[in-house]
Amino acid sequence: MSEGVFTERASGRVTHSLLRLGTAMRSQAWEWAESVGLTPTQGEILMLLMQRKAPLRLGEIARETALTAATTSDAVSTLEAKGLIEKRRALDDGRALAVRLTARGRTAAKRAQQWPEFLNSAVGKLADDEQAVFYRTLLKMIRHLEVQGDMPAHRMCMTCCHLVTSKNPKKTPHRCTAFGQDIGDINLRLDCERHELADLPTQKKIWKIFAQQT
Template sequence: MTSHERTADGLPEDATVHPDASLPVHDLDQRLAGALERMGHVSRTMLLRQAYAEGVSPLQHQLLLRVHAMAGRARVSDLAVELDVSQATVSEALGTLRRKELVTKAPDPVDRRNTIYSVTSAGEALHTRLSSWDGPLAESLAVVGDDDKATALRVVLGLVADLHDDGVVAVARTCLTCRYFDDAGGSTPAPYRCTLLAVDFGDAQLRVDCAEHEARASAGGGA
C-alpha cells in the first residue's frame, strides 16, 4: 500500500487543496470549491451526452434551452452575454439551428433594427427531450432531505450572487441578485420577501432563473 502524508486530522492529503499554504484560503473552502468544480464537470458531461445523442452541439443545446426560456425575447447580444461567448459564435450556432428548423427569427417588435429568435414546434419537441439532460442528478437528489437541499440551494445561489457582484458572472437571474428581493427578516420558515409579488418565502423557494427578475441597482452581498 502506498503511504500518503496525513493532515492534522489524521486523514490523507486532498489533491484539491493548493500546496502553497501561504495562500489565504481555508482548506475547507478549497475542498468545497473543488467539489463544485467536480459537479460542474459532471453536469457538462451529462449535457454533452444528451446533446450528441440528439445530433446537436453542446452550444446549440444551450442556445435552444435559453431561446425557449427567454420566450420571444432572445436576441443575439443577450444570448452571447448569457453564455459568455462572442456574438459571432452565437450567430453561427443560431444559423445552424435555423437550418435544422429548430428556431426561427423575426424583427424585434420593440426595435426593428434587432432580430429576436423563437423556438419552432420541432424545436419545442427537442427542447422537451433536452430538458431531461440532468435526469441522473435529479434522481440522486431525490433521496436528499428537503432541508439539506434548501440549505445547499441558498449557499450555492449566495456564491453565484457574490461572483455576479464581482463581475465574474455576467448574468444571474436569481432571487439574491434581484431588486425585489428583501431579506430584512421575517418568520423563520419564510425569512425573505418578494416585494414585486408581495410573497414571503424561504430557502426552498429561491429561484435560479426567475422570469420576473430585475437586477438590483447596486452590488450587495450574497446570502
C-alpha cells in the same frame, strides 16, 4: 501515513468536488446532445429561449450563455437550418434581428431540459434541510462569481426590488411582492420573468441580510 494527507484547505476540496461534478455534467450533456443530433451549446440556447419566453437578440444570447459572438452566431445558424429557431426583426429596433423558437424548437427545448435528470436525482437523495442549505450556498457562490465578472448576471430574487428579505426565514419567510407570496430560501428563484433590478443600496442591503443568515 504522511501528515500532509489531510492538510488540504477546505476550499480546495470543495473546488475539486465541483470540478468532478462539472466533468460528469459535461459528459452527460454530450451524451444526451449526440443522441438528439445537437451540441450542448445548441441545447443550452434552446433552453434559454424557452425560459425567457420572448425573442432574444444574438448579443443577449451570447451574454446570457457566456459564449463568444462567433460561437453564438454559428450555433444559431445551425439551429435555424434545423428548423428549430427563426429570426425576426426586433420589435424595438427594425434594424436588429431577434431569435425565437419554432414549434419544433419548443419540443426540442423541452427534451433538452431533461438531460440534467441524473443530477436532479442525486440532489433528491439529500434531506430537505440539506437541499435548502446547499441551494443557499450555491446562490452565494453564483452571486460572488457575478460580482467578479466571471458569470453573467441572473434575474435572481436576491437582486430584485420585489423581494422583502427576512432576517430569520426559518420563522418568518421572505416576501415576493410581485407574486404576492411568502417564500422560503428553497423557493428563491435564480431566473424569474418578473425580475426588476433593485438599486445598488437595496441590493447591498438584501445581500448583507442574506449573508448573515445561517
